Amino acid sequence: MSEMKLDDDIEEFEALVAQNKSVTWTEPEAVFVELTEEAQKPVWFVDGGNHAFFNYAYLVAELNRVFAVCYSALDYVGALGPYNFLSFTFVEGGEVKTKLYHRALEFLEKQLENREIRKGEVIANLTGRARRVAELRLARHLVEREGAEIVVLDGNFSYLYDTAELKELTSLLSACHENGASLVGFAKKTTLSKRGRPITQYVEQIMRKQGKDFYWVKVGEAKRGQNPSYNTKLFVAKLNSSAQKPYLVEVFSNSSNRVLEVLTLNSSSVQSPGYPLGLVHADRVARIRTQIEGELVKLKLIRLAKSSEQLAGVLQEAYSHDLLDALNS
Numbered sequence: 001m002s003e004m005k006l007d008d009d010i011e012e013f014e015a016l017v018a019q020n021k022s023v024t025w026t027e028p029e030a031v032f033v034e035l036t037e038e039a040q041k042p043v044w045f046v047d048g049g050n051h052a053f054f055n056y057a058y059l060v061a062e063l064n065r066v067f068a069v070c071y072s073a074l075d076y077v078g079a080l081g082p083y084n085f086l087s088f089t090f091v092e093g094g095e096v097k098t099k100l101y102h103r104a105l106e107f108l109e110k111q112l113e114n115r116e117i118r119k120g121e122v123i124a125n126l127t128g129r130a131r132r133v134a135e136l137r138l139a140r141h142l143v144e145r146e147g148a149e150i151v152v153l154d155g156n157f158s159y160l161y162d163t164a165e166l167k168e169l170t171s172l173l174s175a176c177h178e179n180g181a182s183l184v185g186f187a188k189k190t191t192l193s194k195r196g197r198p199i200t201q202y203v204e205q206i207m208r209k210q211g212k213d214f215y216w217v218k219v220g221e222a223k224r225g226q227n228p229s230y231n232t233k234l235f236v237a238k239l240n241s242s243a244q245k246p247y248l249v250e251v252f253s254n255s256s257n258r259v260l261e262v263l264t265l266n267s268s269s270v271q272s273p274g275y276p277l278g279l280v281h282a283d284r285v286a287r288i289r290t291q292i293e294g295e296l297v298k299l300k301l302i303r304l305a306k307s308s309e310q311l312a313g314v315l316q317e318a319y320s321h322d323l324l325d326a327l328n329s
Contacts, residue, residue, distance in 0.1 A: 045282045050130070071281075100134075153185050
């Protein structure tokens with residue numbers, strides 16, 4: 001289930017802001033006075049990248065990478081990864097299958113859940129499926145094995161692909177619920193709108209009229225995963241007065257305001273005011289330079305398969321491990 005809904009009282013939002021009601025915002029000085037050691041606790045940031053070096057109607061071959069980095073305020077604490085793996089999404093026996101090839105990554109299996117191919121479906125549209133699942137599994141690993149209290153993902157928690165991603169999102173939310181951890185999604189874009197404008201622009205215009213350039217405003221909720229009790233809160237947040245724009249921030253937590261206070265510290269760098277430095281770092285490491293890395297893998301695959309009709313051979317585990325060895329050497 002994936003449903004985002006604006007708060008019912010959003011119709012009266014402008015009037016409520018004018019009266020300083022139903023809004024969570026604080027002047028910068030007040031926030032920083034209240035920030036304590038609790039607000040400087042470590043935060044993990046997770047991101048991934050993928051590049052399809054073969055993309056046909058019934059076969060997608062991708063190089064994928066996931067990475068997690070930990071910060072306390074603006075101080076680097078540590079990292080996991082980057083982890084490279086290959087994925088092959090193809091059709092066999094009327095089913096969509098995705099095989100993963102990696103060197104025994106603890107948090108990642110060797111195959112995603114199969115499903116029936118849909119009428120008229122093009123496999124090329126599933127690029128990124130394996131990478132997204134790997135991001136969610138790495139986040140769950142951080143909560144269950146590394147004791148992470150706050151994990152931040154790039155984007156929101158809507159699912160783009162199929163039940164493989166949906167089930168993994170549900171497992172991640174369950175892990176957070178059981179371990180008392182908070183999960184945050186930091187989205188650069190949103191489909192939520194009000195009066196014909198993105199909700200972020202709508203809120204920013206109102207807050208600017210009120211002279212507020214540092215705030216977070218709860219604007220709605222979303223049901224996520226397969227458990228109907230898993231609800232997230234949606235905020236429009238401008239976490240630094242120097243930020244060029246606000247972002248839509250989705251929070252799954254029992255203490256959303258505390259989580260946003262913690263993120264305020266990591267969003268105060270000169271490099272990216274208002275946007276978490278941890279996500280900037282994670283994106284930079286996880287991003288695949290297609291002209292270099294993707295083409296390297298493609299050339300090695302071409303040597304293994306002289307024509308597209310022989311591409312089935314690259315699904316052999318030995319071939320894929322040879323490619324991983326070459327990539328990591």
